[in-house]
Amino acid sequence: MNLIDVKNLSKRFPMGKGEFTALKDINLTIGKGEFVGLIGPSGSGKTTLLNILGSLDVPSDGEAIVLGNSIGALSAKQSAMLRKESLGFIFQSYNLLQVHTVYENVEFPLLLLKLPAAERKKMVMDALAWVGLTDKAKSKPPQLSGGECQRVAIARAMVKRPSLVLADEPTANLDAANSHNILKTMEALNRDLNTTFVFATHDEKVIGYLRRKIFLLDGSIDKDEVVEHSKIAAS
Template sequence: MENIIQINQLIKRFPIGKGEFTALKGINLTFGTGEFAGLIGPSGSGKTTLLNIIGSLDMPTEGEAIVLGKPISKLSAKESAKLRKESLGFIFQSYNLLQVHTVFENVEFPLLLLDYTTSERKKMVMDALEWVGLTDKVKSKPPQLSGGECQRVAIARAMVKKPSLVLADEPTANLDAANSHNILQTMLNLNRELKTTFIFATHDEKVIGYLKRKIFLKDGLVDHEEWIKK
């Protein structure tokens, strides 16, 4: 299995008043292609901070995170944007769909930043909506959808460009059990079919049950790991 993420002695500090808060205290991790892994831990354990750095939304204070061969700390803003645009997908706790746009437009949005023709975009959007079972909702707008449907749109948006890596921060936090399982099964299927790497930040037992690799964080450090053979 090829490594797509390599994290070496990663430290992240945030200024708080005149002092500093160390969120990550020296993380060492590697992730391979097609993993379905989760960063698990209570609030303040550093899982979202780590996910943000992997997603090049934030910079390490010390150490390095090499994502798809790119050292995050050395990337310019433009290079970070290019990495996210071409290779990363994000799924958020609160879906974060553009409320005034239709389902189709929301899913199409990442493709507008890439050089696809209109017909290519249309096909890719319809494929993504088929993966998540929402082809009948193309013209709906987010306020007309249920929470589960919104998160499926968010998954379609994250997956539409077939990224190498999808980062999901508490994706089921706002969903009931049935919808959570539905969503997780969808992501698991996509992981199997497209070999996309999924990394979750979660403390939800429902999510943890689906993970093939569980990385437990505690106070900014990796406490222990579990590999599940399924």
């Protein structure tokens, strides 16, 4: 069963008196457990597509069905519900809440789900264990390195065990060692929890980990290739 089904999707933004077409006639499907990247230079439309898949934006034409929900047809409430229950986001600049501790940042999505305190605590500690930050639970983001912040962001995205994680340039602010560390963590989570990861990236380091690469150029899919397992292992 497909997790994501995009059909004839276009996205246009008003620009002056006219319109700018960011995505045109996109068709793709992404299945459960995939580790896939939307790859392309700036302006190719990868973040726009990621936003639509994340229900942060809506298509102008066509359809994007995510976990059985047609994004364009969702009300604001339904859209928030989809994000709250099934989607995780990882941002380029971490976007952690600076005044809250690591524990509280990771706990936030669970608060929205109104889970009991004991259950929340277990889930947060599990998530921090996945990313190796159990000892930093009481630290605040300004006390952490960039790599640690991004690991907190991963824990926050994963803590509710979403079906789909959307990561927008997750390694853009990290050095090579931290980038590999983060990517290995996400790869492990994808493998262990069978969570689908969709990246928007043009970072070669990320591309090296992907099992499927969807190349975007000027708002259209230029190439969609599945990487053989042996090639990933070699890289």
